[in-house]
Amino acid sequence: MDGKQENKLTVYVTETIEEDVTDTKDTTPILGKPEDLNPKNKLLGGVLAFLSSLLFTASSVILQQLSINFSDAMVVRYSLQVITLLTIITCINMRERHEGREADKGNSGNYLQKSTVPLIFQGLCNGICVLGEFMCVSFMPIGDATAIIFSSPLPSMVLSTIFLGHSLRLYKIGCGLLLYLGVLFVVKPPFLFKGFKDFANSTATPEPAPAPDLPGNYSTYYIGAAMGLVAACARSAHYVTCSVLYRDTSSSTLQMILYAGFGGFIVSLVSSAFDQNHLILSSDISTISLSGWCGMFSVAVLGVCAIFMLNYAIALSNPVLVSFVRVFDIVVSYLIQIIFLHDSPAILGIVGSSFVVSSVSLLSFENYFRNWIPSSIKKIF
Numbered sequence: 001m002d003g004k005q006e007n008k009l010t011v012y013v014t015e016t017i018e019e020d021v022t023d024t025k026d027t028t029p030i031l032g033k034p035e036d037l038n039p040k041n042k043l044l045g046g047v048l049a050f051l052s053s054l055l056f057t058a059s060s061v062i063l064q065q066l067s068i069n070f071s072d073a074m075v076v077r078y079s080l081q082v083i084t085l086l087t088i089i090t091c092i093n094m095r096e097r098h099e100g101r102e103a104d105k106g107n108s109g110n111y112l113q114k115s116t117v118p119l120i121f122q123g124l125c126n127g128i129c130v131l132g133e134f135m136c137v138s139f140m141p142i143g144d145a146t147a148i149i150f151s152s153p154l155p156s157m158v159l160s161t162i163f164l165g166h167s168l169r170l171y172k173i174g175c176g177l178l179l180y181l182g183v184l185f186v187v188k189p190p191f192l193f194k195g196f197k198d199f200a201n202s203t204a205t206p207e208p209a210p211a212p213d214l215p216g217n218y219s220t221y222y223i224g225a226a227m228g229l230v231a232a233c234a235r236s237a238h239y240v241t242c243s244v245l246y247r248d249t250s251s252s253t254l255q256m257i258l259y260a261g262f263g264g265f266i267v268s269l270v271s272s273a274f275d276q277n278h279l280i281l282s283s284d285i286s287t288i289s290l291s292g293w294c295g296m297f298s299v300a301v302l303g304v305c306a307i308f309m310l311n312y313a314i315a316l317s318n319p320v321l322v323s324f325v326r327v328f329d330i331v332v333s334y335l336i337q338i339i340f341l342h343d344s345p346a347i348l349g350i351v352g353s354s355f356v357v358s359s360v361s362l363l364s365f366e367n368y369f370r371n372w373i374p375s376s377i378k379k380i381f
Contacts, residue, residue, distance in 0.1 A: 045317030046325045052309040053329035057146060059302040060137040061336060066295040070134035071278040072288075074268035077130070077300040081261035084304055089254055115245060122241035122256060123263025125234045130303070131267050132231025139224025143345050146333035147186045147353045148228030153323040153360070154179055155236035160318070163240055171366050171381045179327075179359040185352025187225045239322060242314045253311045260307060324360045331357060 063073055137145045154176035161168040242256055272278045279288050313322050330353050337343045370378055 041316040042321065045313040045315075046321060048309040048313035048316070049322040049325040050328065052306040052313065053150070053326040054332065055302045055306040055309070056133070057142070057329055057333050057336065059299040059306070060133070060142055060145065060333075061341075062295050062298050062302075063134060064137050064142060065341075066291060068292060068295050068299065069275070069278050070131065070138050071268060071271040071275040072280045073134055073296050073299050074127075074131060074264065074271060075278075075280050076296040077303045078127070078261050078264035078268055080297070080300040081304050081307070082258065082265060085254060085258040085261055089258065092254075118241050118245055119256065119259040120263065122238050122245065123259040123261070124267065125238040125241060125263070126260040126307070127264035127267030129231045129234035129238055130264055131271055132227040132229075132234060136224045136228035136231060139220040140228070141337055141343055141345065141349075142341065143330070143334035143337040143353065144186050144349050145224060145228055147330045147349070147356055148183055148225055149231050149235075150323075150327045150330055151179060151183045151229070151356065152232040152236045152239070153327065153363075155233050156239055156323040159236055159240040160243070164243055164318075166318070169379075169381050171369060172363065175359040175363045178362070179356050182352040182355030182359065183229075185348045185355065187222070187352075188346075188348055189222075236323065239314055242311060243318065246315050253308075253315060256311055257307055324363055327356055327360045 062068070063070070133145075133149050136149055139145075140148075157166070157168055157172055157176055160166040238260075245256060269281075272281045279285055310322070334345055334350070334353060337345060370381055373381055
């Protein structure tokens with residue numbers, strides 16, 4: 001009898017422990033294909049993605065209006081991000097240690113061993129993206145810069161197809177091509193728009209003049225455009241890498257943001273090494289004004305808040321949806337440029353941005369379109 005009671009007690013305790021372990025698992029939603037996602041999660045992810053883009057626009061306006069050096073802004077931003085994340089993670093570990101939950105350490109160690117490379121990669125991609133964004137808004141009007149920076153849906157679609165198994169058919173390809181046609185109209189490359197005097201419509205943005213420090217006919221405007229495209233591609237790689245990491249049940253948003261901070265700080269050091277105008281990591285740090293410091297800290301705080309929202313948006317939805325939702329901030333950027341900065345955008349810039357926003361709107365009707373077309377050709381769309 002004692003043996004039977006002991007066996008029953010063992011079974012009961014084992015079942016109780018299994019239930020407790022199940023209850024304490026990470027509830028971060030695991031990313032799947034778009035059609036498999038919870039509609040509520042998709043909605044919340046879309047809202048967080050849009051809010052993160054608004055914070056980006058606000059930081060871009062501060063950076064541009066106060067003429068803050070982009071290398072200095074990155075050093076402050078990523079220093080704050082690393083300090084904040086280390087503090088949060090340390091507090092969480094101390095709380096768990098106090099509550100006696102030390103069993104999670106082994107899982108964390110295994111996760112670090114098998115995911116260190118993608119964690120470092122997404123961190124570097126984030127740093128390259130933010131550097132490109134800061135350079136883009138430093139050299140271009142805020143509306144044009146935002147239109148180029150938020151052109152990440154097309155590379156996101158391609159990378160999601162390769163690494164996440166998402167479908168890429170004619171409908172999405174058409175939306176992506178329309179998006180980049182809009183970007184083309186915003187940038188107006190001289191070999192396609194030679195002699196086109198659309199810049200005369202802008203009261204604050206004259207026709208791009210050659211940059212004195214660069215060879216040939218390059219201008220800071222086109223350097224900003226090129227860095228905006230680099231930022232868009234790097235952001236897409238960051239989205240998809242985060243999605244791959246979220247597929248692991250032991251993935252940690254805080255851990256990803258911490259590595260993003262390390263990667264961004266490394267990129268900021270490289271940028272400062274080549275940027276002759278940086279001040280923070282030089283003997284001229286004392287020449288930075290109070291407004292300059294306030295501006296850099298404001299950009300840093302907004303950036304840290306934005307990356308928290310962005311990572312949770314990716315966890316709740318998918319990288320393509322996040323990329324497309326953020327594009328709607330182009331409209332907000334042009335409104336800020338016109339109303340608050342009193343800078344009338346060029347006609348082609350408005351047309352191009354309309355194409356970009358239209359491509360986003362059309363993508364949201366993909367399922368309705370596929371239900372409407374004949375089943376014989378549905379597979380290619």
